[in-house]
Amino acid sequence: MLNLQPYADPKYFIVLILALVPLAIGMYFGKRFVWYESVVSLIFIFLMFNGHKYHEGIALIIYMIWQWLLVWAYTLYRKKYNNKFIFTVQL
Numbered sequence: 001m002l003n004l005q006p007y008a009d010p011k012y013f014i015v016l017i018l019a020l021v022p023l024a025i026g027m028y029f030g031k032r033f034v035w036y037e038s039v040v041s042l043i044f045i046f047l048m049f050n051g052h053k054y055h056e057g058i059a060l061i062i063y064m065i066w067q068w069l070l071v072w073a074y075t076l077y078r079k080k081y082n083n084k085f086i087f088t089v090q091l
Helices: 010-028 034-048 051-080
Strands: none
Touching: 010 034, 034 051
16 A cells, blocks of 8 residues: 655655645636545545554544544533633733
């Protein structure tokens, strides 16, 4: 399976340009392909973290879950205790 390391060799840039050509053409004509952007991003993330670098991909997923949990907990806290004096800077 193809393993892409960013900026490691010209193969990365060739694959990147080929993936971005449809987006560039779409943007030229005023169209955005949100689904294509998401698919290309996921494919590139997979290709960068497959093979012997799978543990870095797992660490990235765990980090993203951790960040989501922090934001979710903060949102719950602010909904319950929305005291503006705690969260503002008083001079």
